[in-house]
Amino acid sequence: MRYLLSVIHDETDLATPEEMAAIDEFNSRLVAEGHWVFAGGLGYPDTATTVDNRNGAALVSDGPYLESKEYLAGIWIIEAPDLDVALELATEGSKACNRKVEVRPLLDG
Amino acid sequence: MNEVDVREAITRVHREEWARVVASLARRFGDLDVAEDAAADAFATAVERWPADGVPPNPGAWLTTTASRRAIDRIRRENKRGDKEKEARTVHDDDPPEPLGAIDDERLRLIFTCCHPALAMENRVALTLRMVGGLTVSEIGRALLVQEATVGRRITRAKAKIKAERIPFRVPSADDLPGRVSGVLAVLFLVFNEGYLATGPDTDPVRHDLTAEAIRLTRLIRSLLPDDGEVAGLLALMLLTEARRTSRVSAGGELVPLDEQDRGGWDAALIAEGHRLVRERLSAAAAGVAPGRYQVLAAISAVHTSARNGRTTDWSQVVALYDRLVRLDPSPIVVLNQAIAVGELDGPEVALAAVEGLEQELAGYHAYQATRAELLRRLGRREQSRAAYDRAIELAGNTAETAYLTRRRDDMA
Numbered sequence: 323m324r325y326l327l328s329v330i331h332d333e334t335d336l337a338t339p340e341e342m343a344a345i346d347e348f349n350s351r352l353v354a355e356g357h358w359v360f361a362g363g364l365g366y367p368d369t370a371t372t373v374d375n376r377n378g379a380a381l382v383s384d385g386p387y388l389e390s391k392e393y394l395a396g397i398w399i400i401e402a403p404d405l406d407v408a409l410e411l412a413t414e415g416s417k418a419c420n421r422k423v424e425v426r427p428l429l430d431g
Numbered sequence: 432m433n434e435v436d437v438r439e440a441i442t443r444v445h446r447e448e449w450a451r452v453v454a455s456l457a458r459r460f461g462d463l464d465v466a467e468d469a470a471a472d473a474f475a476t477a478v479e480r481w482p483a484d485g486v487p488p489n490p491g492a493w494l495t496t497t498a499s500r501r502a503i504d505r506i507r508r509e510n511k512r513g514d515k516e517k518e519a520r521t522v523h524d525d526d527p528p529e530p531l532g533a534i535d536d537e538r539l540r541l542i543f544t545c546c547h548p549a550l551a552m553e554n555r556v557a558l559t560l561r562m563v564g565g566l567t568v569s570e571i572g573r574a575l576l577v578q579e580a581t582v583g584r585r586i587t588r589a590k591a592k593i594k595a596e597r598i599p600f601r602v603p604s605a606d607d608l609p610g611r612v613s614g615v616l617a618v619l620f621l622v623f624n625e626g627y628l629a630t631g632p633d634t635d636p637v638r639h640d641l642t643a644e645a646i647r648l649t650r651l652i653r654s655l656l657p658d659d660g661e662v663a664g665l666l667a668l669m670l671l672t673e674a675r676r677t678s679r680v681s682a683g684g685e686l687v688p689l690d691e692q693d694r695g696g697w698d699a700a701l702i703a704e705g706h707r708l709v710r711e712r713l714s715a716a717a718a719g720v721a722p723g724r725y726q727v728l729a730a731i732s733a734v735h736t737s738a739r740n741g742r743t744t745d746w747s748q749v750v751a752l753y754d755r756l757v758r759l760d761p762s763p764i765v766v767l768n769q770a771i772a773v774g775e776l777d778g779p780e781v782a783l784a785a786v787e788g789l790e791q792e793l794a795g796y797h798a799y800q801a802t803r804a805e806l807l808r809r810l811g812r813r814e815q816s817r818a819a820y821d822r823a824i825e826l827a828g829n830t831a832e833t834a835y836l837t838r839r840r841d842d843m844a
Contacts, residue, residue: 404597404601405596409549
């Protein structure tokens, strides 16, 4: 089953070199143990552009889809047999990137 | 066997076998919904048939077989409707099947799944009472003083999350076990306290149904994890508290504080059992196993229940245990109780200073105001004491406690 690990942060700073090194090490573990699907860090939230084409008339706006004190700083998509394994990986991932991590299952993963 | 005997037999079998039937079906069919419904069906069938056919020689096996047939029927029906999804397992364990006889392990899996940390506490409580305790949704609603529909929603939500997030049906690994056991014990302690300190203006001050259920489930976990010190500690704590249950509220519905309780009214068998467990943990502690908070709380309770009265209580022992507890759990409520014990040793002035240091954190907590009121009364500061009693009465939710505090306040006039 696939899980989305969302990295949540309350500052707009990017990962420090030490954090990047820890993340690389964690990523190597994900690959070595067969959990790796995808991962990526995101640019500053104010670089986001939101598109709404639900009515067929695309509305393009500058900025994230919602203003909040916390924002998405990056994601992992992992493969894990069950939630306990996913939580264990999220625990380690949170330590590596020094940010909060939300775990959510992907449908039909 | 007459009808009454059969009904009693069914009640007993329900108490003893429910969790086993649900757990074994959950394991076999990989679905908590299917397991719960099929178990309920099997018990309903027993209620129908046993009065005429008699109670089968092995009721547990009869129920598991009947429930399994129901579950297979349901799965076939749903598959005929083309709902192939149902074939997929929805609770998960990757372990090879257990050898026969390891059935108890399945109940343990069920408990750990129902008390999984990814589930909200209130959902864990409802799910555990239903799936492990076998209480109906309406019984749980009455016990927790919430609407039946709310209980239904909590259970549904928990089951949906177990399914969608794939919470495993498994006993946690040795590394995770202590943390996960403590999550299970937190659920049981909450159920017990809700019974012991029931809140609400129209509520019985002590809800025996809930305390009894919590003890029953803790005994079950104790039988499954006999070497876990905190499980033993929590069971001892519950037994020593339950032993004083009937002496805790007077005939007039008023709370009776520990030092005024009729100690002859305490349940000697429960106290003996609780003391045995505490002694067992003391020898483990002597051998170098550091006790957790339930064990320390149980030890404090054992000191109280060993004394003939409040005056002969070994308060220095109580204070030493509270010091230890504060190191494990420095929460303001623990510090408040420590201060009360210190007051018995060093007098009300010392205790009051310690208690009032907690003003910021505990001003809105009834026991804080009640403690202050009592200490101020002993110091002869009647006006301040009365104000504190007023505040405590305002904050207290338990009917017996309100009655007691009101009398204490009015006695001063």
